[in-house]
Amino acid sequence: MKNCLIIAGEKSGEEHALSFIKTINSLNQECAFWGVGGDELEREGMELTYHLKDFSSWGISEVIGKIPFYLNALKNIEQLVKEKKCKVAILIDFQDFNLRLAKRLKKQGVNVLYYVAPQAWVWKSYRAEVIEKCVHSLFTIIPFEKKWFEQRGVTRVKQVAHPLWLNYKDQLSDLPPKRTYSEVQKKLRVLLLPGSRNFEVASLLPDFIKATKEISQQRDIEVGLVVSSNVKSELFDPYLADCDFIWDNEQLPEALKWADCSMAASGTVTLATALFCVPTVVVYKSSLLNVYIFYTFLSYDGHVSLANIVHDEEIFPELIQERASVYNIKTELMKFLESEQSYNSIIEKVSKTRSLISGGDFDAGEYMAKVIEESYEL
Structure with missing residues (x-):
């Protein structure tokens, strides 16, 4: 039986x-x-060997603590590949684990489709060589990546539309008009997006709530919150009463259509806010060890949030570590509303996001289906 x-x-x-x-x-x-x-x-019919709740981690310090788990998972997955006589693997992001797995799968003759290129342009550029040796096809979703990898010897690179565009293009096709500046001034709708990891919600949500309370002393506001099913409910529970509207992560498009602006953890969600034209303050906090490693060993000095990376411009303010204070979160959010001109300007900038990530006519699903079919014909 064919399996992937x-x-x-x-x-x-x-x-x-x-x-x-x-x-x-x-x-x-x-x-x-x-x-x-x-x-x-x-729900799509995939058999879970591991649930992502148990698999995911963030930052060097957390990864170090889970090294035994990951080593065991590598060994177990490799064994299952042999037992199932699997011939194709789709590895999505998660670069430290997936590139190690790709090397093992290559030795077994598995065709590896690597979806969402690892951010080797941030660090470890030598990974381009690993990809060329071990990966059947590499899929890039950020405009400049295809050329970057090709210049470093990767020959099978496919530029695809960003998955967020594919997931949301139907909702984006009939977006309601953005509320006018005068409407926003009368009552501001602030959406809180504290992340999909426990540590993110634990460190960011209390500050987000404090910032909205300070804003509410100056103007009439409504507060919305998106809760993630991957996060412990007790991290959200103390703050639910402070929110007027609550959505789960599968209702994110609905929440973004409602919002005038947002406070968000750095991650994929910042690109979603840009797609839905929601001005966003991006906030990032990590452990001191992770910060030390980042500034000591990485030469990358570009943008942190995906929205800014795609635009190659800081369209959304980024508050990192010590700058991620309640005062700064509130101040940066209110800058979007300093004048009608500033409000319209940020909306105009983020409205260009769609054209940057919508890709061409290449269909990744069709290509992958063909590779799977051909792999089992051999």
């Missing part, structure tokens, strides 16, 4: 997989999917 391994070790990886798995299923109905994913992939 998928590794989606984080929530964003699962969202990426959802952008193509239905197409593959429709073209390759006899193929069984298994591996690492979440509830939504399981």
Whole structure:
């Protein structure tokens, strides 16, 4: 029986997989999917070897603590590949684990489709050489990446539309008009997006709530919150009473249509806010060890949030570590509303996001289905 391994070790990886798995299923109905994913992939028929709740981690310090788990998972997945006689694997982001796995799979003759290129342009550029040796095809979703990898010897690079665009393009096609500046001035709708990891919500949500309370002393506001199913509910519970509207992560488009502006953890969600034209303050906090490693060993000095990386410009303010204070969060958010001109200017900038990530006519799902079919014909 044809089968395909998928590794989606984080929530964003699962969202990426959802952008193509239905197409593959429709073209390759006899193929069984298994591996690492979440509830939504399981609903699509994937057999979960590991749930992403147990698999994901963030930052060097947290990864170090889970090294024994990851080593065991590598060994277990490699054994299952042999038992299932798996010939194709789709590895999504999660670069430290997935590139190690790609090397092992290559030795077994597995065709590796690496979806969402690892951010080797941030650090470890030598990974381009590893990709060329071990990966059948590399898929890039950020405009400049395809050329970057090709210049470093990667020959099978496919530029694809960003998965967020594919997931949300139907909702984006009939977006209601943005509320006017005068409407926003009368009552401001602030959306809180504290992340999809426990440590993010624990460190950011209290400050987000404090910032909204300070804003409410100056103007009439409504507060919305998106809660993630991957996060312990007790981290949200103390703050639910401070919010007027609450959505789960599957209702994110609805929440973004409602919002005038947002406070968000750095991550894929910042690109979603840009797609839905929601001005956003991006906030990032990590452990002191992670920060030390970042500034000591990385030469990258570019933008942190995905929205700014895609635009190659700081369209959203980034508050990192010591700058991520309640005062700064509130101040940066209110800058969007300093004048009608400033408000319209940021809306105009983010409205260009769609054209930057909508890609060409290449269909990743169709391509993957073809690779799966051809791999089992050999």
